[in-house]
Amino acid sequence: MMLRIKRVPTLVSNHQREEEEEKARRNGGGCGRNCLNKCCIQGARLPLYTFKSVNKNVNEKDLIGDEKKEPPVAFLDSLVLGEWEDRMQRGLFRYDVTACETKLNEGRHLKKRPTEFRVDKVLQPFDANKFNFTKVGQEEVLFQFGASDDDEANFFPYAPIDVGDSPSVVAINVSPIEYGHVLLIPRILDCLPQRIDRESFLLALHMAAEAGNPYFRLGYNSLGAFATINHLHFQAYYLAVPFPIEKAPTRRITTTDEGVKISELSNYPVRGLVFEGGNTLINLSNAVSDSCICLQDNNIPYNVLISDSGKLIFLFPQCYAEKQALGEVSPELLDTQVNPAVWEISGHMVLKRKQDYEEASEENAWRLLAEVSLSEERFQEVMGLIFEAIACKIDANGNTALGMGEKAEGESGTHPMMVPGKQECLALRSALAS
């Protein structure tokens, strides 16, 4: 499938933007970095995309007869990816993710920002003195993203920033791991710590739904599960292959009163829950966000993958950092310096050493991911906590052991599958279960 990038014709030129920035600097005497803080935000403008906020029924047949309106702009192709490419051409990235092999040989890419907070606490207060997204340049922000006031999606190419009503924004990740790697930062000026709440998670689902492309996924890492910045954000990127996790077999555990189906991954090295369905998008969103809130309130680190345009969500409690701290991870795994966050757990391995790339195999990936997973016993315990929190009826015995889901697992042959890609240096796509 070819992906075509279409630019938004109405978008401001760089020249216009510079003029506006210059004006802001003259008026407000900014800090010179044209950031998002008070020093520079006065008079700033950014594109604004608003989505139709009515609680759409997820059930497709109910949408028949609902006339499909043309979106005001092609959200994924023009806005997310078109603007991302624009920033690539303007040289805002630390390296070129589409041609990074030489960088790898020079050993320069993917320098880790040193983690500036404790790894054993999932919830920690925001610290304005540490790096956060209000310090990024306005040129790194692609657009503002929020719910529409009326009944349709809208696009305003040159919208003022309402500082009093902290906007959610989509910004580039200056150290991309894939094409179109962006960050969704809910209510950026409110400086929320990395912590899921209902409203922010729903916003992330809306972004996945607006993109409407199964190859554009969002991910979330909690503190203690390899988030590196304690300022609320989701990551997202475009990669046109199915992730191994998306092909893993599942077993149905239960369906909530609101129609959200919850399953357990089977035959995958990391134990996790799968959420789909629900009578409305909000039902699905709340089931997942309430589960996340339960985990973080219990200080259990976790990762979330939002797949299939927001219709399929994976939740992984994990314990790798804890094992690391306890000295329980083997030196060979530690040597790879791979941090198993949401993308790695989903089967998209970001490898740092050339040697690891060359030796990459399903076995090696599986060995790493097995260390990430909770034990079966602990996973059952954690599921118990989650189901209590979301008030889920499981069965009369309180037993989570399992009815057969519709995706009954066959013997799934696990043969290694490398998906060749142009960024081979950066990424191994290892199919863990196919």
Ligand SMILES: [Zn+2]
């Ligand atoms: Zn500033």
